Amino acid sequence: MFYREAGDFSTTYAEDQQTFPIKFDRYRYYVVLFIAIVVIPFMVNDYWVNSIFMPFLIYAIAAIGLNILVGYCGQVSLGTGGFMAVGAYACYKLMTSMPDVSMFVHVLLSGLITAAVGVLFGLPSLRIKGFYLAVATLAAQFFLVWLFNRVPWFYNYSASGQISAPERDTFGIIITGPNTEAWAAYGFCLIFTIASAVIARNLTRGSVGRRWMAIRDMDIAAEIIGVNPLRAKLTAFAVSSFFIGISGALFFAIYLGAVEVGEVFGITKSFLVLFMIIIGGLGSIFGSFAGAAFLVLLPVVLKVVGVDLLGWPTDIVAHLQLVIVGALIVIFLIAEPHGIAQLWRVAKEKLRLWPFPH
């Protein structure tokens, strides 16, 4: 009914392999893209961009990055916050040392630098797995935060140890700093989010992604059928860190504008992104978006409902939010380990068969 497949025949392999094989899905995707690119930039104000869209887009990139590592390659990582910090500090150093270069270049370079750091910290993954690897990446998290707090070169010897983004532009449009127009900041992040999602989707359904998934499902079997674990794991670390680095750079330069490493990129950030992919769905690009949207919107919705509509005290609502997020994680782990993405997949299956379930 809702998902008509009648008349939706694929006649070539390319058609059969496309990301959205069902026409309805494909058109819906185009509509979403159209709204995101053409409609929203003309409607947003500061509040919507700074409180909802920008965190959502940036966290979505981070979640895609972590999902590649954890969801597709099975390498558990708790170092997301640290890698985001690498992206942010790389971007800061680039912005301040080369003020005339476009922000696009800076953000991409920050991603590449983070990829290199990620590969470095991914090396232990060749020897250790699972829980032990999680602890090794946790060490990366603490080390990187300590490093950025400790070495004054990273924050240009400022008195407070904070880094703050000066005004920079790309193609003559101001992208960072307080005078940024809402639509410009939104658009800049949107470009990176769409590009990340498209690249990640295509990587994961190609041969690289198959190698990652083979390693995830059973590394010894993968090795026997000819997957090189060294290359598979390190590419996963590199690609994952690349996206996380980009999200860190955007998080600092476009979203917050000033960052204190211990507070913003602490261990809680690693957990937050991990919760996003657990709730959203491991091994799914859509899941990364769903998880990011869920955890960005939930506090805002709870605040609007609890404080603004019901008039409850702010601290009760803040505590309630912790309880709800905690409960949701437990519930998802028990009831639907594959997250919102799987719920959506099941719903879609049912809608395709409806009204003839048998």
Place this chain on the structure above:
Amino acid sequence: MKYRLGKRVAAGAVAGLMAASPVMADLVFPSMSYRTGPYAAGGIPFADGYADYFTMINARDGGIGGVMTTVPECETGYNTEKGVECYESLKGGGGLVYQPLSTGITYQLIPKTTADDIPMHTMGYGRTSAKNGEVFTHTFNYPANYWDGASGAVNYLLKENGGDLNGKKIALVYHNSAYGKEPIRTLQELSKKHGFEFKEVPVDHPGQEQKSQWLQIRRDKPDYVIMYGWGVMNQVAVQEAVNIRFPMENFIGVWWSGSENDVLAAGEGANGYKALTFHGVGSDFPVFDDIQKYVVDAGNAAGAGDQIGTVLYNRGLYAAMLAAEAALNAQGIHGTADITPGMMRDGMEALEMTEARMTELGLPNFGPEFKVSCQNHGGNGLVGVTQWDASTKTWSLISDFSATDADVVQPLIDADSAAYAAENKIEAGC
């Protein structure tokens, strides 16, 4: 909206009567509070004091200049991202002045508030060089800042030692964040000037683990320890100092390390611990009678109503009082009761707190006299010292509000604000 409303009213039969009293919106003083998280013990009393003062103003005086006030609260949890969300959502409500109550959030908001033409008051925290109003047009940090704190502590020690600190050893225990790092440069300069040895001892957020730092202090035997801590870090530090038998009289916290929460846990051991302050302590001021009458007895006290008279409650009350005075000032300057954030900024810039006015407000000798100007957004930087008496569980003021070393602090402020202006291409000037 208001225009249309006015037109519709004018069209009515009772136009002459109604149009004379235009519909005025409330004066909005947003409270970016944190009643949750590791710093809640400090955030709750401040937010209560801030809200209670405005409640009292509404009940007693019918608002400021005849306009009622409202204090919408937004929970930041001392978290920068939530702070930004709070600022953006409160901005829609027309907040007159923002008090982010966190150095991290202050750094985020300095450029944003300047671009939005909304003033920000970072009382005793935030970016110290915001004292230079020529560069930081919309940020105010009167009556005192972190560097005044560092200098005030050293001045106090100078007085105790007959004006000579040569050969003494002073350690700084600090929260390893922007806030804690602020005084380092000042103390380095002061150590050069006065010839004392200066040692940095960082403590990482949130500060529950300080064993190694205090073992280091026990080994180094500094003569004095200055602390820039906040939240749970303070309690732990005081307890650890008691554990290594560090003489409490030689342990001085900045004003964010000097509330009841910080010393009660250590019991008798904390007796004699000192802390800096820029406002009075205790509830022995006439204004508290009004708070009792118009707020507590009316059942309108914020929070649990159990914080009245504590150090941080008083600070919240003081912040609210200064905001209300600035609003009154702005109403006078612009000749309208319905002020905008831009007008509020002018009111803050022309603020002058005199002893006579403080007495009028029921707060005699509560804080230092100071005057804000376009060049000087930080006031005169007078700092006092308080001491904890564990037997009566009270803080008491043990020194006057005295001047800090402007010869050391001012050049640092000029250098730092000049660097900020250059980095952000700001044309300095008044």
